[in-house]
Amino acid sequence: MVPEYGLWLPPDISTHGYQVDRLINVLHWFMALLFVGWGIFFTYCLFKFRARTGHRANYELPNAKISKWAEVAVAGFEVVLLFGLALPVWSQVKSDFPTDEDNPLRIRVIGEQFAWNFHYAGPDGIHGRTSPELMKADNLIGLDMSDPDAADDLVTNNWMHIPKNKKIVCDVSTKDVIHSFWIPVLRVKQDAIPGMSIPVWFEATEHGDKFQVACAQLCGNNHYTMKGDLTIYESEETFNEWYESMAGDGEDEEEEEE
Template sequence: MNDLSKWMGMPLDASGHGAEIDIMMSWVHWLMLLLFVIWAPFFIYCLWRFNAKRNPKASYTGVKSKLSSYLEGGVVVAEAVLLVGFAFPIWATIKNDFPAEEESMIVNVIAEQFAWNVIYAGDDGQFGQTTLTKPIEIDTSDPRGDDDVIITNTLHLVKDKPVIVNLTSRDVIHSFALPNMRVKQDVIPGLEIPVWFVPKMSTSEFRREMAKTMPISGDQRRRAQYPPYRWIAMQDYPTADGSDMIAEEGQRLSTRVLTQLYEAGITEVYAAPEMEISCAQLCGGAHYSMRGTIIVHDTQEAFDAVLEENTF
């Protein structure tokens, strides 16, 4: 009763504050359901009760009972409880109670048409300047940026470690949406807007939770937007003679790989989606392509290894 997120088609919750948001959403839906169940039949009853045939002469006094005023008062009270009791405290925590910077991972994200530039400060914990080239690069004339790392469209995080993301845009308004983290924030050029959350589920846990068998058909495999696109193979798929691999466990199922699987006679793949970053603000012609991936590592060491790999 408290959590309808599965029934409402909400994405799997992987963040520290997600449960509170889902509970509030559930109660909003319960209230709306109650209003719908009471008001819809009442509306239909009124259509019948007060139609012209039954009431050739209009009533000039109307309803005398105070019941409808009490009912409306009740709805106002219920909505006030949702707002003051649930929404305000949750919003206040998200907006005011930032985690301590020393215990958090701090990431700068610069949005551009049509990519997310994710910047890590490196060992010194300081961000250097970035260039205005496309794509954005670290400005080598700024010594603070010597150890900075830019990774495009992938946000690497560590499970249970709070993240503070400083958001800005180099061109138009975008919106940084992380459905699994219950985060959505407009990104405005000229402003730096921080958001924070705690990833409570690692990518491997998320994939295990979301893994399912997906059919591949001859038509579907040609479409880039077919669901397994951006999905990950959850097992190895060797060729028929076993001499080679079509897809390895953990590999992204691109249209090309799906085609190869289909041609090898495999019509079902065991796969899982990624936690996604999407742009939730119509920001130009290729807005739909402004998607990224969140990878939540189980350990700090695994995260450090990725930064190491991306340092040049």
């Protein structure tokens, strides 16, 4: 399935996305209402209090009670937006991380000017050691192949692969400047800060090809080219098949080099 991004929000295929969309929708309708409401009030005042025969233009309202209560109601509704709609989904995505029981798939996401690298731990579930000294053109994240934990690891460039209906935890970091890891259809956006590894989690509910991974932080001249593809597999089995085929390829290449 290649998603239609359309003119409004992109399709949502994540378990938590409906909460983000609800907040965005309520907020926009509310702002539209305020815009129209205050606009009418403003126009009314321009006519009502204009200078004309027998009247001096006056900026002081004879009775400001209605507008005062309107202000209080707006502030009250904003409290509801914040505590009723925004904070619950924020705490879910940023605090309630999947536990070991959920058996999440952990992927390291490493941004750089201008690409996203994805570091998979492989069957052992442990990411091999990485070091900036080992970074070069064919080892973009500096994976230390002498580390036994790195033997079954896999690194992809600008192509993320995940299974659907599985909790995914991404540890987001960057090699150079601040980037922002963004998957629009999964309603995931997390800044990548140099020197930090920041976790974020999500779960996809649809499978398909060619979803977009983007960078949401202006990070340099070629920021606009910093985008990757996302393939979501129908099941963990098909995801593992892909993994095995790729990890196998990697080993072959190394043997050829030796």
